[in-house]
Amino acid sequence: MQIIKDKQIxxxxxxxxxDETEVNDTGNITVSLQRWISAQxxxxxRTGKVGVRFRPTDNSDLIxxxxxxxxxxxLDFPGFGDGRxxxxxxxxxxxxxxxxxxxxxxxxxxxQVYYLSRVGVNAFQLADPNQAPLVISGLNDFSVNxxxxxx
Numbered sequence: 001m002q003i004i005k006d007k008q009i010x011x012x013x014x015x016x017x018x019d020e021t022e023v024n025d026t027g028n029i030t031v032s033l034q035r036w037i038s039a040q041x042x043x044x045x046r047t048g049k050v051g052v053r054f055r056p057t058d059n060s061d062l063i064x065x066x067x068x069x070x071x072x073x074x075l076d077f078p079g080f081g082d083g084r085x086x087x088x089x090x091x092x093x094x095x096x097x098x099x100x101x102x103x104x105x106x107x108x109x110x111x112q113v114y115y116l117s118r119v120g121v122n123a124f125q126l127a128d129p130n131q132a133p134l135v136i137s138g139l140n141d142f143s144v145n146x147x148x149x150x151x
Contacts, residue, residue, distance in 0.1 A: 002053075002132070005101065005123040005141055006137070009132055012125065014072060016053060016105075030074050033058045040066065056084035060091050066099045075121065077106035088121050093120035110134045114141040 003012045014028045019035050023043065030051035031043065043050045051065060052071030063070075075085040075091060085104075094099040104116050104124035113124055113135050124135055 001125070003103065003123055003125045004132060004135055004139075005103075007119065007136055009136075014049075014051060016074070018146060028072075030072060033063065036066075037062060037128060044069070051101075054085065054088050056082050056088075059097070060088050064096050065091070067096050067100075067138045071100045073098065074103045074105050077104060077108040079107050080112065085096075086116065088114065090119040091120050110138050113138045133134070 001012045017029045026048045028049040030053045036052045053074040100120045105125040
C-alpha cells in the first residue's frame, strides 16, 4: 500500500497491530495508545520501529515524555466530522515539539488534507489509492493564508 508523505507518493513501511494481535519482534508497527501505555518497554525492546495510533478520545499528554523516541504518530479518523484529531496534531507539533511523521488514517475527506497539513499532519494513508492525485492537489488548495500555522 502506498501513502502520501510530504506531498510525495511512497510505499508504506508500517503496519498497525490491533490490541488482540500478538506483536512480532521485527517490522515497523503502530499500536494503540492503550497498548503503548501497558506494554511500552516490551515494544521498545523490539528490533523494529514503533509508532502510536491516536483515536479522538485519547489524551496526548499521556505520551508526551515518549514522543522523541517515536517516528510515527497516526491519527485514526473514525468519521470526517470529528475534528478532535486536528487538535491532537496541533498539540503534538506546538506544545510537545514533535518532529516525526504525523499520519492521517481512516475516514477523512480529501477536502480536509490542506487543513490537516496546516496543523502539522505531513502524511496521509488513503482508503482509495485512486484519490492520490486529488489529495496531493488538495495540499496546494490555497496560496495565501490569513492565519499562522504549524506548517
